[in-house]
Each structure stands twice: as structure tokens, then as C-alpha cells.
Amino acid sequence: xxxxxxxxxxxxxxxxxxxxxxxxxxxxxxxxxxxxxxxxxxxxxxxxxxxxxxxxxxxxxxxxxxxxxxxxxxxxxxxxxxxxxxxxxxxxxxxxxxxxxxxxxxxxxxxxxxxxxxxxxxxxxxxxxxxxxxxxxxxxxxxxxxxxxxxxxxxxxxxxxxxxxxxxxxxxxxxxxxxxxxxxxxxxxxxxxxxxxxxxxxxxxxxxxxxxxxxxxxxxxxxxxxxxxxxxxxxxxxxxxxxxxxxxxxxxxxxxxxxxxxxxxxxxxxxxxxxxxxxxxxxxxxxxxxxxxxxxxxxxxxxxxxxxxxxxxxxxxxxxxxxxxxxxxxxxxxxxxxxxxxxxx
Numbered sequence: 608x609x610x611x612x613x614x615x616x617x618x619x620x621x622x623x624x625x626x627x628x629x630x631x632x633x634x635x636x637x638x639x640x641x642x643x644x645x646x647x648x649x650x651x652x653x654x655x656x657x658x659x660x661x662x663x664x665x666x667x668x669x670x671x672x673x674x675x676x677x678x679x680x681x682x683x684x685x686x687x688x689x690x691x692x693x694x695x696x697x698x699x700x701x702x703x704x705x706x707x708x709x710x711x712x713x714x715x716x717x718x719x720x721x722x723x724x725x726x727x728x729x730x731x732x733x734x735x736x737x738x739x740x741x742x743x744x745x746x747x748x749x750x751x752x753x754x755x756x757x758x759x760x761x762x763x764x765x766x767x768x769x770x771x772x773x774x775x776x777x778x779x780x781x782x783x784x785x786x787x788x789x790x791x792x793x794x795x796x797x798x799x800x801x802x803x804x805x806x807x808x809x810x811x812x813x814x815x816x817x818x819x820x821x822x823x824x825x826x827x828x829x830x831x832x833x834x835x836x837x838x839x840x841x842x843x844x845x846x847x848x849x850x851x852x853x854x855x856x857x858x859x860x861x862x863x864x865x866x867x868x869x870x871x872x873x874x875x876x877x878x879x880x881x882x883x884x885x886x887x888x889x890x891x892x893x894x895x896x897x898x899x900x901x902x903x904x905x906x907x908x909x910x911x912x913x914x915x916x917x918x919x920x921x922x923x924x925x926x927x928x929x930x931x932x933x934x935x936x937x938x939x940x941x942x943x944x945x946x947x948x949x950x951x952x
Contacts, residue, residue: 615666620646622666623713627705631697632690634706635661637669638717639685643950645715646686647741647895648672649722650706650730654693665689667844667866672895674942675888678919679912681899682950686717694724703729707736715739720898721750723786723843742894747901750894753909755791757893757916758863761885762796762837764920765861769883770836776800781835781857782822784842785812788863788894792841793820806830807842831855838862845869847884852876861885874935878927886938889919 610616621638638646648669655661665687673685690697690706710719710733720742721730727744734740742750762780766772778801782793785807793803793816803822806829807813816822825833831854838857840846844866852873860867860882867887868874877884893913900909927937945952 613663613666615663615670617666617670619666619669621713621716622662623709625706625709625712627702627708630699630701630705631692632702632705632709633692634688634690634709635665636688636709636713636717636719637665637686638713639666639669639687640673640946641684641716642673642946643677644682644684646672646684646717647676647720647898648685648687648717649720649742649894650688650690650725651722652690652692652694652698652724655689655691658691661689661691664844664866671865671888673946674939675892675895677942677945677950678889678938679892679896679899680915680950680952681895683895683899687722688717688719690725698729700732703732704736707733707740710737710739713739720895741901742898743901746904747898747909749787750897751787752791753897753913754788754863754891754894755795756910757896757913758788758792758839758841758861758890759795759799760893760914760917761890761920762839762859762861763799764917764924765837765859765883765885768921768924769859774800777802778837779804779833779835780837780839781830781833782806782839782841783830783846783862784840784864785809785816786841788891789839789841790816792839792863793822797821804830804833804835840864840867844887847873847877849873852880855882857882859883859885861890862887863891865891868935871935874933878931878933883924884934885920886923886935888942889923889938890916892916 625634668687676683797820839862848869
């Protein structure tokens with residue numbers, strides 16, 4: 608494999624492969640950019656089909672963090688880490704201590720936090736051997752509720768722009784994924800009067816959402832075929848692809864998943880189809896915004912800054928409409944300009 612020729616390699620500053628035989632740790636840490644500060648981004652644990660899939664994922668996610676932090680107005684660079692393996696069987700105290708030692712070897716160039724299958728408890732174990740973590744209990748804590756809030760506000764901004772409405776009453780949202788963020792998002796949507804169609808691999812979460820929110824449950828692959836106004840991808844990435852775009856009937860795509868587009872070409876395809884796309888790293892920035900308040904935590908200030916996502920998306924949509932460009936292209940251009948200007952919007 609020619610590493611530097613990979614399509615998802617974007618002049619990353621540093622990519623580190625980590626292993627620890629005793630604990631079974633196999634991890635990859637990618638530092639995409641420290642132009643605006645130390646790289647910050649969560650750690651994801653996933654049972655990847657192969658090591659190349661893990662590498663591609665961490666390359667894409669770390670670049671997304673650079674752009675996410677820039678667009679959110681944070682003095683943070685972009686990085687990400689993945690631990691390869693089944694979170695249900697491989698997690699242990701030794702594993703997360705070994706991961707902490709790997710973070711120490713980067714000496715503060717990258718700070719890790721929670722992501723898919725990683726909890727604040729896992730980060731607390733890592734924190735016993737390294738200071739280079741964030742999103743810890745007693746400080747900013749679990750970022751998931753703030754990611755959900757930001758995504759909800761992003762959906763409202765999308766509805767404002769596309770449907771010329773200030774409310775969600777009676778709109779149908781097809782939510783793919785009921786993890787901690789997806790479930791919290793469903794609660795916001797239900798309270799705002801939206802109708803929910805949901806899918807997930809977790810039957811308990813589905814049944815709970817059906818009981819609490821009156822949501823309609825569909826099979827995993829059926830989520831793309833629903834008569835809905837909004838599709839909210841809240842699981843893993845690349846669910847906006849050739850197959851799904853031929854099936855989706857929605858007017859808006861706005862969810863909290865990372866790397867929602869299978870390829871950059873799908874951004875252009877969405878424009879052609881007249882579907883408004885909320886760039887993923889903009890709409891799902893609520894969690895990292897909350898983490899940015901780690902050292903002097905203030906929930907009110909964090910919440911106020913999360914609300915800026917609404918206005919950032921409206922700005923992107925306006926610029927995209929004026930130039931007849933895909934929203935993802937416009938967001939990327941804005942992010943690169945911020946990076947070039949040293950963090951100034």
C-alpha cells in the first residue's frame with residue numbers, strides 16, 4: 608500500500624501506529640493539522656474489517672476535525688484516533704492505559720476524547736496515565752448532549768432555509784442510528800413536534816424510542832425508502848452514496864454522523880437533485896465546542912456557542928445558493944480560508 612498516495616491522505620502532519628501486546632491494543636492516531644493549536648478529536652473503537660479500513664477512517668476523521676474546529680471558531684487543530692477491535696470483548700483497564708502511554712509519546716500534539724464506543728469512564732482510565740485527554744467527568748464531561756443540541760439547531764437552520772419554516776411541527780425525520788447522540792436528537796425533535804422514523808441495530812433503543820416518542824421503527828436498509836422531509840444520518844459514515852441517493856425522497860439531509868458523503872462527488876449530486884445537505888463537520892460540532900471549555904467549564908457559555916451552529920449553516924447555505932455550489936464545497940472553502948488566516952473568519 609502506497610501510504611502517501613492514498614486519496615484520503617491530505618498532507619497529515621503525523622500518523623502513528625500503536626500496539627501493545629499485553630493489552631491487545633492496536634490503534635492509529637492521526638494528527639492532520641496543528642495550525643490553530645494542538646490537535647483535538649475523539650477516539651473511536653471499531654471492529655474494522657481490515658487495517659486499511661481503519662487507516663482510511665482515521666485519515667478522513669482527522670481532516671474533518673481540522674475543518675470542524677476551524678468552522679466552530681476554536682483554537683484547536685484536528686486529529687483523531689481509532690482503536691481496532693470489538694469494544695464488547697476487548698475493552699480493559701490495561702488497554703486504555705496502553706492507549707494513554709501512546710498519547711504521552713505525542714507529548715501534547717494530540718488530545719483525545721470520547722467517540723463511538725468510547726465512554727467518559729474509558730477516558731478516565733486513560734487519564735490516570737496521561738494528561739493528554741479532554742471531555743473528562745468533572746469538567747466538560749460527556750459531549751454527546753451538546754452534539755445532539757447542535758444537530759437539532761442545524762436541522763432547524765436547514766428547515767428555515769429550504770422550507771422557509773421556523774418550526775418542525777408535523778415534519779417527518781428519518782433518523783438512522785440511536786446511539787447516545789442520535790437518541791438525544793430524537794428527544795429534541797419529538798419535543799419540537801416532528802414525526803420520527805427510526806432504525807438501529809439496538810432493539811432496546813428502538814423500542815424505548817417508539818414508546819417515548821411514538822416513533823415508527825423500520826429495518827436498517829428501509830430507512831432510505833421512507834416518505835420523509837429530512838434524513839438524519841446518525842450512525843457511521845458514507846451512507847450518502849449512489850444507492851441511497853437513488854432511493855431518498857427527502858428535501859434535507861442533516862445528521863450528526865461523520866463523513867456522511869461516500870465521495871466528494873456526492874456533494875455535487877445532492878445539489879443536482881435539489882437536496883439541501885448540512886455539511887457534517889459543521890452541524891455536529893456541538894460536542895467539540897463543549898470540550899473546548901474543558902479547563903474553565905461553563906455550561907451556559909458552551910450552550911451559547913453551540914447555538915452559533917445555526918447561523919454558520921445559514922451563512923453556508925446563502926453562499927452556496929448565490930454561487931450555485933454544493934454546500935460541502937462552500938464549507939470546505941470557508942474552513943481553508945480560516946486556516947490560512949490563522950483562525951480568523
